[in-house]
Amino acid sequence: MQHKILKNLFIFLVFFFLYLPILVLVVFSFNTSRMNIVFEGFTFDWYKVLFENRSLLEAFKNTMIVSLVSTLCSTIVGTLSAYVLHRYNFFGKKLIVKLLYIPIVIPEIVLGISLLSIYTLMKLDLGMFTLILSHIAFSIPYVIISVKSVLTQLNPQMEDAAKDLGANAFHVFWNVILPNLVPGIISGAMLAFTLSLDDVVISYFTAGPGSNTLPLKIYSMIKTGITPDVNALSTIILVFTLFILILVSIKQMRKIKKEARV
Amino acid sequence: MNRIFKRLASLPISFYCLLLILLPLVYIFFLSFLKSDSYGGFTYVFTLQNYLKLFDVVYLKVFAQSFFIAFITTVICILISYPFCLFVNEKSKMVQSILMTLVILPFLTNSLIRTYGWMVLLRKEGIINTILLNFHIIKEPLSLMYNNLGIIIGMVYTLLPFMILPLYSSISKIDPRYIEAAKDLGASKLTIFFKIIVPLTVSGLFNGVLMVFIPCIGYFFISDLLGGGKLMLLGNLIKNQFLTARDWPFGAAISIALLLVTYLLVRIYRKSGGEMDDLGGL
């Protein structure tokens, strides 16, 4: 019995550790005091300040563009590639399969500087384009792995059946394989999106003028002093993420229930 | 038609691997053998000077500091994650999945913002010190950040889920009958842990080690924000070479050294029976 209490206490402490800084930020985003030490009074002022900060909103817009575009591109390329790598043999496939793990395991900073060097070599303007390209670069492998895990579970005879019924290679992929990959594609895209949304290190090296992203902006805000509007911003981001997560899990619950009924 | 589809469909991935993975790394490798000129560029002269420079005591110290921080962070993550995962694994399936979602949740918010939350907590007049002072637990405020402690707290916090998730996934796969059998045969709890649980979760463990140790070396922003810029880590050193000192060849050489370390860890992970596909999955 005592054991159980101790175990639960340990679990609780770990969660306390995980949630403490977030809790602090949320609470103090409503604090009238600038110094964050004692809670002096309730206010929405920091939210107002936040929405008047044009460069922050600009950074938010940039982040959304970069994340959405890079997620879209990496999801398309990743899904197609996962299928191609699963289904076909072609020149260089073995090498490609090995290379794909590199962006996942190498330190982000090395990926960042190597991309920066290559952009300089190719005389590319640092900006939204290079930023999106870099985000695509680190997202694709995650999408591929996620889609691959669903692909390997598909009935391999399904593809034969489609061919047998007169489908060509494109139709096999589009009409038969793709619809069955949807769960893998969604989770891959979600992973790519969150990674892109939160990326600091790679963006730090590959962003240029006019392509400041939210994490970079927050980084410079934190570095230049105490700004309670950062608290307000983090609260908004937190609520937003929670909202999406709850939506997703409700949808999943419904699906599970529906399947259970059948 | 079918051949055309195959060709077309394999193009994007080939281009991607070639242009965004292989080329940058080959170029960095190439750069690392070039001679840097003062302030700025590099000349196309072959030299090993950049690698020799790595063995300068000053830079060896930076390696040592980085690995020390990464090592301590990894050990702490392991010490937290094992009991946590084991205890969570004892709960019902429903509770388990809720708890694991709760582990992931904070990491869907911005990592810098969370780091900032720690700054608010750990400052000299921050929340923790204020509370401890008010309850007269301490007389002088504790130095919780702008030192190694701050860096390690930040690193552990940011990287903990990368240890918990793979470890949990391999612990939850252990057949409980093994543990029952061991108990039946009179094994003590410690024996069960070291002789059964650890060997069965070794690939999950190394997965976690890989995903904690390596990023730890490169996360310059945590040592910048929580370390007060006093401790130079490899990430900061590389960043300086590329963004301030502008000695790209030397920065490239450090990166190659870092890649070697990464490769070594990946080999160990593969030896432990780990699958590449299990890496980096949140």
Add this chain to the structure above:
Amino acid sequence: MESKVIVKLENVSKSYGTKNVVKNFNLEVYEGEIVTFLGPSGCGKTTVLRMISGLEPVTSGKIFIDGKDMNGIEAMDREVNTIFQSYALFPHLSVYDNIAFGLKMKKEKKGNIQKKVKEMLKLVNLQGYEKRLPHELSGGEQQRVAIARALINKPKVLLLDEPLSALDKKLKKQMRVELKELQQKLGITFIYVTHDQSEALSLSDRILLMRNGSIIQLATPYELYEHPKSKFAADFIGDANIFTGEILGVSKGLANVLIDDTFHIILKDDGYQKGESVTIVIRPENMNVTTVNKEYNLLDVEMKNYSYDGAYYTVFAKSSLKKDLKLLLTKEKFANIQNKKIWKVFFDFDDMVVIRGNK
């Protein structure tokens, strides 16, 4: 009446690397018949089927369907359709869309498709199931959707790859009947792959017995059962007592075979040479229990154990021979021997199938 040859295989071989999976295969399948490829798993029967359907290219040799050389023609353009072992229904498509898939690929008009799907659903008795998804169907229903999905394309030949293996025993027997009825109704040629000999015997017009990528025997079920041409065929199809021995001598139209150095069997002479090896096959139901004293082919046996399946007793008996004997006895015959310790079995000339050689 000589039927038209619908599928013809000429020296077809298939190898993966250095491994030859199908060796020099020659076969003619006639229009409207059911030919079954029977053999143990890994014998290459599915590979032959996949080569006919075009899902697997041939390594050498030629395949003709309805007289046309299929070389270079892909699966999608061949007028054959397959029913897969796992049915391979598309899980994301409804019953209707599954069945309509082939027609949609051929870009048929919507109205046409609707009409044809309706006909098919009626044919396989699945009216009203249009909107269901495959995972909402039972195994038998899924099977029928798979059949409808293949038949709607009016294939010249329907290829069936172990179509019943996923069903339970009772459903299997029912579907066997349904399949046969369907085939008779439509008159489509079936090429059927199975490793289940009873399925093959009950369904087929002809059975092609395969082993290690080669044809062992191609014959009607009756021929194959009653006159197996090899020890393997005898053993694989139905139960059999098999004895291998050597001809000791031939005289007066009779041949003397020694089995296991102890027991002599007398056969009708068929031009045997002295010293030749022969294999003798006797089906369990042809083993005669006798009380009459004969001069030859009588073996003393002792019951070891038995089982009863409702109609017959299966008896295992010990004798001087190395292998136990297996007998299938009616209740009356079993009653005769039940209490005897030693009794006799008689090997009649007509009940023995003799295979020259010992292979």
Add this chain to the structure above:
Amino acid sequence: MKKIVCLLLLLFLVTGCSSNNENVLNVLNWSSYIPDEVIRAFEEETGIIVNYSTYSSNEELLAKISSAKTGTYDLIFPSDYMVELMIKRDLLEKMDTSLLENVSNLKEEYLGLEFDVNNEYSLPFLATTIVIAVNRDHVTDPISSYNDLLNEKFKNNIVLLDDQRIVIGMANQALGYSMNDVNATHLDNARDWLLTLKKNVKAFDSDSPKTFLITNEVDIGVMWNAEAALALQSNPNIEIIYPLENGALSLDNYAIVKGSKNTENAYKFIDYLLRADVMKTIIEEYPYINVNMETEKILDSSYLENPAANIPEEIIAKNEMVENIGSDISKYDRLWAEIK
């Protein structure tokens, strides 16, 4: 659903591209240097969209300029020695002062300095000097020079700039050398001096050292005067000390990057910043040393009475400036890595 996503993306792309239109100005400036409202007012006045990015050291600026494609940035604000270096490396466009109506507002003494004798490539924007700020609530010991900071009592109680030239220069001056000294033995001494000082250093920070003072994280800071002035504004008990040593003066300058595609807009922006009232807004938000005569006349008392903002002229006169030391910079690099 698919269509909605596509539409959204399209919308984003369109809005994203719209900022790529002709009338832009790409400014690369120090962080916390020009208030947001000043830029907004300029945008409203001219219709030019300012893409504003920041850097936190001259070296970072140089790295950004040399690694980015030409034409990426238009207007930058390098310090003195960096101007000289950039001229040498042919990174700057010549400046046509005739296009600037308000150039006459600049104070004489900040023109024609050694790094760009004829102001061919640069014009002064703001100046700044290093001061020591001490929180007298907690520290009573007398402090007048850098050497006083070595006092063991100040353990973990000092914030320094995260700038190798300034910090090593400090050590050089404390030891009686020039802040630009590259003599190997002198630098060894500077290293030892710094290693001693490091015990008292809580953090190196260039971006916002004032925060450390304001939050009582430390009681002593060596920082740019504007940072100290802001700290003083929030805590009147902070004492501003001009170090006994010569100290360091840094002059930040307008400069147009070679290959700039928007030079006309750059001139418009410079001219705008040269206006007396605009500079007043800037300098009151970030109280650096004013280099504009006309602004001087209208400054409020809050600036004039702040000892960290309104620096006495004799102090500025004796200040040393950071000089370009060529390849000897590698010695500084190594020394910097050594003390960190």
